[in-house]
Amino acid sequence: MALAHKQLDFESVPVRVSDKAAIAFSGQDKVPILKDGDHMVFDSWKIADYLESAYPDRPSLFGCAAGHGLARFVNAVVDRQMIPKLAPLLMRDVLDIVDDADAAHLRNGIEKAFRKTLEDLASQRDSGIVEFRRMLDPVRATLRTQPFLSGAQAAYGDYILFSLFQWARIVSAVQVLEPDDAIAAWRERMLDLFDGFARREQSRLEAVEAAS
Structure with missing residues (x-):
């Protein structure tokens, strides 16, 4: 979403979560990884910071220094509170849409972290x-008083939270939000951004069902 916001052309290369050899070139074992010419950046927040500084002539992800600081706060809340709350509830569903190696890797990591x-x-x-x-x-x-968390238009603070809902939409059929929730309406607006860029990402459950 940050790359689309910046109006940058890019190629996405998906990798299996257990295939650490595929990302060994980055010198670490986490995704996402951005390779921009000779520059290598990993971690979503660091990537956003890099894009903002490397492409200042493109639409800003933060708007201003104050917006950057507020987005950092949103990032911490989502990372430390919201993801740990929602992700474990849906992780069992993920096993049904990945191969055996990824399923074993995910099960081991989540069960060790939560001891359940x-x-x-x-x-x-x-x-x-x-x-x-x-x-x-x-x-x-x-969201009852403005269309996006960032105000009249979406910015990086919106993309941070949206990423969690996009992941949930892709990996599970569970209805995380009630249909009349203001956040559900915001999620639809986010899915429509950039000519439906995020909406075009098919639910893995739908893909598995279509193939079977």
Whole structure:
């Protein structure tokens, strides 16, 4: 979304989560990785910072220094509170759309982190989703008065939170948001941005069903 916002042409190269050899060229073992000529950047926040400084003539991801600082706060809230709350509830579904090697890698990592099986985590899904929705109240209140978290137009703060909902849409059929939620309407606006760029990413569940 940041690259689309910056109006930059790019090629995406998906990799299996267990295939660390595929990203060994970066000197570390995490994604996403941005390769821009001779420059290598990994970590979403660092990539956004790089794009903003390397392409100052393109639309700004932050708007100003104050916007950059506020987006950093949103990034911390999503990373430290929202992702740990929602991702474990949906991770069991992920096993149904990846190969055996990735499934084993994901199961091992998540179960070690939470000290529960993925099945146990999934069994808490109903109450967990309710708690997650409640956690979003500040977002909901903001979107009742403006179309995007960043104001009249979407910016990097929106993309940070949207990435979690996009991941959920791709990996699981669970309805994370109620249809009449202001955040659900915002999510639709986000999916429509850049000529439907994010909407074109097919749900993996749909892809698996179509192939079977």
